[in-house]
Amino acid sequence: MAKRRSKSKPASLKSQAIIVIIGSVIAYTLLVIGIKIGLVGWLINLIFAVILLVAIVVNLLLAYKLFDNYEKLKHSKNEADSSSTFKIESAAKSESISLNTLKSKYGNLEAHYEKLEKVKESYKEKVLQLEHELSQIRKKEKEKLKNSTEAIPVQAEETAHIVPEPIPAKPAPPKNSSLYFDGPYDDRLFSETNAASEKRHRYVYRIEYATAEPSVGKLHLEPTADEYDILRSYSDTVLKPACAFDNAFYTSFHNISQLAPGTVHKQGNDWYVKEKVKIRFN
Secondary structure (H helix, E strand, O other): OHHHHHHHHHHHHHHHHHHHHHHHHHHHHHHHHHHHHOOOOHHHHHHHHHHHHHHHHHHHHHHHHHHHHHHHHHHHHHHHHHHHHHHHHHHHHHHHHHHHHHHHHHHHHHHHHHHHHHHHHHHHHHHHHHHHHHHHHHHHHHHHHHHHHHHHHHHHHHHHHOOOOOOOOOOOOOOEEEEEEOOOOEOOEEEHHHOEOOOOOOOOEEEEEEOOEEEEEEEEEOOOHHHHHHHHHOHHHHHOOOEEEOOOOOOOOOOEEEEEOEEEEEEOOEEEEEEOEEEEEO
16 A cells, blocks of 8 residues: 555656646747737736746746655655564564474473373372282281281290200309510510410510400519529520519529519500519529
């Protein structure tokens, strides 16, 4: 409709301009003919001719401006119409695209919902199955408990006639333990790696300690008659580090008397001589 109206308006405008020009030309021609024939005065006709000519020129200028403005208006209107149609078309395309995306999303949601419904139904079936199995297990447990409670009195009667056997008394653990050493490896130190649980040859020292307190013990010098020769030869390395002499040492002694045991403390794998053994040479 807008295109048809734009075509009819310039046609009517052009026809009006042509009619004005033709009318002005006819009037001017008649004026010239009248002057030549002598119908009116030449001065009046001249004035009229000038006025008519000015009117024709003014009409032509007005018609040209009107036509030019209309062409500009038409061009701007066409541009506005084209832009509006483009906007409408783009909006329609975007709406169609958004509608298609919404349809696809809706279809995906429906498919996902159907999957969830299937999963839900499968879980319901599993729950029912587990409840049935649980009820069966509870029934079996009740039956076992019932049978066990019925069998208890019979077992009690049978066990009433059984005489319990006497339990043998366990031997009491020894209160004290002993370790034997051949001598200190350093001044006042006995290494437990060189210890023996039983008396051996050359093992002249014995450490006695309580099992309740294994970190403190008593040190004893207990040589045999055969081991006196060792003590006479190695008194500096065997006797002096762990013994305190009550009288002077001499090589011709016959035996050794222990006047008082020494005291030792456990330090890791070593026994430290805190108090030496008091001995006398006889």
